[in-house]
Amino acid sequence: MAVSRADVKKSYRTQIVLLGPPGAGKGTQAKSLSEELELAHISTGDILRQAIRQNTDLGKEAKSFVESGALVPDSLVTRMVTRRLLADDVKNGFILDGFPRNVAQAGELDEFLGKEGRSDYSVIYLDTSEKIIVQRLGGRRICRNCQAVYHLTNRPPKKDMSCDNCQGQLYQRPDDKEDTIKNRLEVYGKETQPVEEYYSRNKRLFAVNADKDSGIVLGEMLDFLRQR
Numbered sequence: 387m388a389v390s391r392a393d394v395k396k397s398y399r400t401q402i403v404l405l406g407p408p409g410a411g412k413g414t415q416a417k418s419l420s421e422e423l424e425l426a427h428i429s430t431g432d433i434l435r436q437a438i439r440q441n442t443d444l445g446k447e448a449k450s451f452v453e454s455g456a457l458v459p460d461s462l463v464t465r466m467v468t469r470r471l472l473a474d475d476v477k478n479g480f481i482l483d484g485f486p487r488n489v490a491q492a493g494e495l496d497e498f499l500g501k502e503g504r505s506d507y508s509v510i511y512l513d514t515s516e517k518i519i520v521q522r523l524g525g526r527r528i529c530r531n532c533q534a535v536y537h538l539t540n541r542p543p544k545k546d547m548s549c550d551n552c553q554g555q556l557y558q559r560p561d562d563k564e565d566t567i568k569n570r571l572e573v574y575g576k577e578t579q580p581v582e583e584y585y586s587r588n589k590r591l592f593a594v595n596a597d598k599d600s601g602i603v604l605g606e607m608l609d610f611l612r613q614r
């Protein structure tokens with residue numbers, strides 16, 4: 387009997403946390419997965435950058451942390467994420483990209499989803515070497531208008547520094563400059579690596595070699611989700 391696309395979708399776990407260092411490809415993979423599986427893509431970095439651009443209260447509070455590569459205080463980020471998780475478009479499921487970033491946030495997420503009766507989620511860890519991370523972050527460019535992610539050599543836009551989707555201008559994130567990259571990798575090692583251990587302990591973690599081509603990484607994630 388033929389298996390319909392809807393059946394395949396039903397067989398996926400639809401709540402996904404994407405973990406990995408800056409530059410591992412979380413945003414890139416989250417976008418593909420969200421299109422493939424019709425899930426909400428929740429990127430805490432994108433939400434914070436938008437708040438900074440719009441100079442909202444959240445943006446004013448978060449600005450100096452984001453610009454220096456430090457973590458924004460847990461209370462602000464957790465409130466922002468739990469609110470977002472209650473929105474209508476998240477009912478079908480979500481992909482969290484950039485959250486949780488420390489063990490306290492992981493605990494908050496578990497508590498929130500537990501209370502909502504939605505505790506079952508998958509954690510995919512994008513395992514990447516430091517050399518690749520530095521190359522990816524250094525060449526990353528973002529569309530000012532729609533936030534699409536490009537890379538100067540790995541995924542260049544078709545036309546000079548303008549977005550293929552909306553012709554918006556591409557820019558380099560200020561925190562992708564060399565000094566801030568170093569700081570962000572230190573913050574990752576200190577704060578976020580323990581989250582990998584947190585999820586390994588409770589056997590949720592599935593690791594993918596994310597040094598590979600993005601199509602291969604996506605295929606491995608879909609195979610894993612299908613088999614769960």
Ligand code: ADP
Pocket residue numbers: 406407408409410411412413414415522523525526527535536537538540541596597598599600601603
């Ligand atoms: P993250 O969200 O984890 O910080 P991104 O998805 O923004 O990472 O990816 C970082 C950079 O690396 C981007 O410029 C993106 O185009 C590029 N990139 C992402 N995945 C791959 C891959 N598998 N191979 C090559 N380049 C990639």
Ligand code: AMP
Pocket residue numbers: 408430431432434451452453455456457458459460463483484485486487491561570
């Ligand atoms: P990202 O786009 O995921 O690389 O995040 C960019 C920046 O936003 C980080 O360097 C932090 O300053 C901030 N940020 C994103 N997510 C979180 C989070 N879960 N907790 C604290 N700060 C965050």
